[in-house]
Each structure stands twice: as structure tokens, then as C-alpha cells.
Amino acid sequence: MSLDLISSILGIAVFAGTSLTYATIGEAITERSGILNLGVEGMMIMGAVTGFAAAFHTGSLMIGVLAAMGIGALLALLHAFVTITLRADQIVSGLAITLVGTGLASFLGERLGPDHGALVGLQGPRFRDAVIPGLSSLPVVGEALFAQDLVVYSMYLFIPLVWFYIYRTSPGQQLRAMGESPATVEAMGIPVLRYRYIYTMVGGALAGLGGAHLSLAYTPGWSENLTGGRGWIAVALVIFASWRPARAFAGALLFGGVNAVQFRLQASGTTISANLLNMAPYIMTILVLVLVSSASSLRSRLGAPAALGVPYSREERT
């Protein structure tokens, strides 16, 4: 492989992996607090449609991004209310979020255009690549990492920040403890349920942001089924990343890379059909999970929060 090819694949990998990184880290934060949220796919697709619609009507990318994060957080609030306050099953509630999200997104896609028309096929504002002088002329990685858009650059800052928060601050330490033993954290005087609400909404906002990167940068515009299961891949990546931000990025790069290779192959006129190539990310998700699970079959050794998915109530402490 030539260096140019490596550079180009790395560039697409980062570009394609950005939405996954945000969604995965968001889900990891939520899960660390003890809440399993399977609504990521629904939140991403809602983020994609509202982000695009808001940016289209206001002409502002920032408003688009904020709208996407807001809608993600709002759906997450619903999940938090149903699972934390009403103590419903987290798995089914997450699935419900995804079902509502995909349904509502295609409904909105038909209604939020000009004059209650469709958004499909419209061209709106999009993030442009902002080449960073100097850094972008580094060999191999320069083009790939530093000729990207703002959302990608924010990711470079965001990952170390999240790492710092989780491992080096006291709220971060409490977050880690919350998923292991909520009763202990509560005994320290920290309102676990309130924090679970907050972290679930943070996760939702990040999933929304991931969705916005899809509709405002990666494949600009709105089309039905835009996320194509990326939300689910994010849920799988959390396990792959063992709930760690840097590994989440590594996982997202890997998946972005598969995407890039697939594009390359299609562009070079391969005889393998598009349908079969499109299977690659899904097959890889399964393989990655199998590898991670068989490397250490114990969930605890992977670092899964012990109280993940277990509803917590003060009165019924065990």
C-alpha cells in the first residue's frame, strides 16, 4: 500500500468514525452511571433530522448542532424517566426510544421542509473542511487528521477531556462508583438518581451530536435510514472499548476504516456487489464482540459496571 492510500483511508476512517466516537463515548458515560440505553440509534437519527432541519431553516450550523444535542437529551430524558422513576425495563425502554426515534425521524423528514414539505433531497448548510496550516503538512497523518471539519477537531479535545473527567476528578470517580455500587455512593450523600438522569441526558446529547455530524458533514442532507445502524454499532463499541473513551475512539477508527476500504473498493469498480460490501461493518461488529468476549469471558474483567441495568431504589436496597 502506498502512503497516499494509507493517508486517504485514515482520513475517511476519522471522518466516518466521528459520529461513532461521540455516540460511543456518550453511551459509555451513561452506562458507567448504571443505565443501559439502547435508544442510541433512535437518538442519532433524530439528531440527524432535527440537526439538518434546524440548520436548513436558520442557516446556522451551530443551531443545527445544538438542536440535535437537545433532541438527543430530550429523548434520553424520556428514557431516564421511564427507567429511573418508573423503574421500567431498561432494555425495552431503549428499544422503544429507537422505534419512536426512527418513526418520528421519517415523519419529520416528510414534514419539516419548506411549507410542511419533505426535507429529502434538499441542500442545506454543511460543515466544510478547515485545513489547519502546519499540522496538515505532517507526513501521512497530516492530511488525514488536520484537514477535517470542526466537529472532528472538537472530538480531539473532547476525548482527553472525558478521560480527565472520569479518571482524574472527584465527580468522575463518583460516576465510576455509581455504576458499581449505587448504594455506597448514595451513602456518601450523593443523589444517585439525579446523577443518573444527568448522565443519561449527556449520553443522549452526544448521540444527537453524532447524528448531526452525519447529516451536516458526512453525508450532508437528509434521507431515510441515514444512520443505517450506527447507533447499534456504537452500543457494541462500548463493550469493545470496555467503557473507556480512548478505546472508543480506536474502535470507531476501526469501523470508520472498514467504511473507507469499502468505499475505495466500490469506487475502484470491484466485482464484489455493493450488498455484500455493505455487510462488512455488521459482520465485523459481531466478530469484534466475539473476540472481546472470548478474550475474557467475564464481564467484570472487562470492566462492565456491576450495577448496569439494575434499577435502583432507596427503599428496596439489598
Add this chain to the structure above:
Amino acid sequence: MIRFRLERRIDPPRYLSWAVPVASVVLALVASGLLLLAFGANPIDTFAAMWDGAFGDIFGGEVYSASETLVRATPLMLTGLAVAVAFKMKFWNIGAEGQLVMGGIAASAVALFLPDAAPWVPQTLVVYGLIMGGAAILAGALWALIPALLKAYLNVSEIIVTLMLNYIAILWYSQLFTTSWKDPEGLGFPGSALFPEFTWLPRFSNTRVNVALLIGLVAAVGVWVLFAKTRAGYEIRLLGDNPEAARFAGVSVFRNILLVMLISGGLAGLAGMGEVAGISHKLQQGLSANNGFTAIIVAWVAKLQPGAIVLVSILLAAVFVGGDQIQMTMGLPASVAQVVQGVMLFFVLGGDIFSQYRIRVSRERVGVVA
């Protein structure tokens, strides 16, 4: 300050088991009405048009739309039963969609290739129906066996694996009808050749309702018998309710995961056969119509009860058929149906708390934590 506290009901009254879901569904309709209103659609007109589309002409002598509701309900019934069997054990089979598609592919393979490959097989509906059904059950069950084995041996999350297998099955299936099995005489349209007529499931009078509906009803009875009357059913329920106790009692998790997924995948596979042999009579776009996902709503709203699954699948089918109607007459997107169903699932989910807990309202001084 008024405080709400939840108190677990020791012995929930029986009427709650149906009153709560019914109330939840009603409230869900009100909530989706408000949602419609927020997006500038008149909810009363919308629901009236949906009702009309789903059942409207039932009293007018024609049965077309009501029969279409039953047509739509058929695969939902089978996939709803499929996921309910797995959910009873808290095995999260989100892959009924892929299992349905694999069943449809297998049944189509039989209908398309067996007559030439084995001309000595009697070309009658009974023989072919049995072979196609068997192939569909087998294909669905084998597709479901992948996550079952991965879970049983390696503890790989079945949620993700079943989901990913959906995408793979759907892509493979569109590969088949657009390339390998594409009808050369199809004038370039994607789709397989038409099945020979002796493989078509019989229909009732001039509707599209076919024998697959009866298969669904029989399956509902079968699932009821499984859980109410058999030891295997008892073990599955025990594993779902209290895995610790079940293991202590010597119930094999491993064996039951495999059993549950074989049944679950088999039922979903049958749904696929019903769609190709009863409705489309060929492999074409549209076999995968989100039935596997809607099945999750069906199963949960029905509280995993086979009898209720039959009723709920008809209810949700009516929402779908009504959704198509409002798209045609009111220009509203058909995805309204999906939204209504999702909201319904939420209300049933949230409403559950009222059957498990009693809400106590009390006045307390601020600062006193219960």
C-alpha cells in the same frame, strides 16, 4: 411538601393485569394525538381516517380493508409469538426480522428450484407446503442459533448479534432478488420469478387473507401450551423470572437458550414463508417490513401472553393499514403509524408501575428523607 412514594404491591389485584395495559393504550392514543397536533395535523381527522382505513368498510358489505388488516396482522402474530418465547427467558431476540427474511428465502428456494431439481416430488400444495414450511422453520432456527451459541458459549450480547444479523440477512436477501435469483424475464425489474401455482397458500374468498393466518393462530395455541403445560416451558419461565433459583434447581441455561432460540427463530421463519407463499408469490422488495421490530411492541404490549399477542397484532396491523390510508387521503407520512406504536409501547412500559406499585401520596416536612 407533597411527596409521592412507591410501595410494592404484595398481591396485585387481578383486574390490573388487563386494566393497566388497556388504559395505557388509550392514553397512548391521546398522547400521539397531541403529538400530531404539534406537527399541524388534526388528530381526530387523522384517527378517523386511520380507523376507516383499517376497519371502515366492515359494515358496508365489503371486507377489503378489514381483510388487509388481518393480512398485515399475520406476520406480526408469528413474529410477536417468536420474540415473546425468547423474552420470557429474558433472552433479547431483536432478530426476528432477519429470521423472518431467512425463512422467506428458504421457502422461496424450495418453490423456485425444487420442481426442476426433483420432479418426482408430488407437485401438490400439501407436499410443497410442508417442505416450504419445514425449510423456513429450519432457516429461521439456524439463523437464530448463531446468537444462541455465541451467548451460550462466549457470553456475547445477544441484543447486538441478533440486530447485526438482521442487517446481514436483509442485505443478502436484496442481493438475491436483484442479482442471483433475479427473473431474466422480469423486464429488468428486481424480483425472482413467480412461484409455481401449487406452492401458493390458499386464500379466503377474494381477499389476500390466507392459510398463514391459521398457522399463526395454531402457533399461539402451541406457545400457550408450551408455557402453561410443559416442563420446558416451566423451566424457561423460571430462568426468566429468577435465574439464580433456576440454576440452583438444576435447570440448564445452556440447553434452554438453544431450545428457546430454535423455537423463536422457527416461528419467525414461518412468518417469512407466510409472506412469500401467501402474499407475494415471489421474492421481491418488501419482505422485510419491520415486522421483527414491531413484534417487540406486540409482545410487550401483550405482556408476552399468546392470546393477547393475537389481539395486539391485529390492533397494531390496523394502525399500519390506517397509516397507509392517511398517507393516501390526507398526505400525512405513513410513518405516523410507527410513531403511534412507539408511543403505545412507552405508555405500556411506563404504566407497568401501576400494577407493581401502589403510589402513596403523603405530606411531609421539607428536608425529611423517607
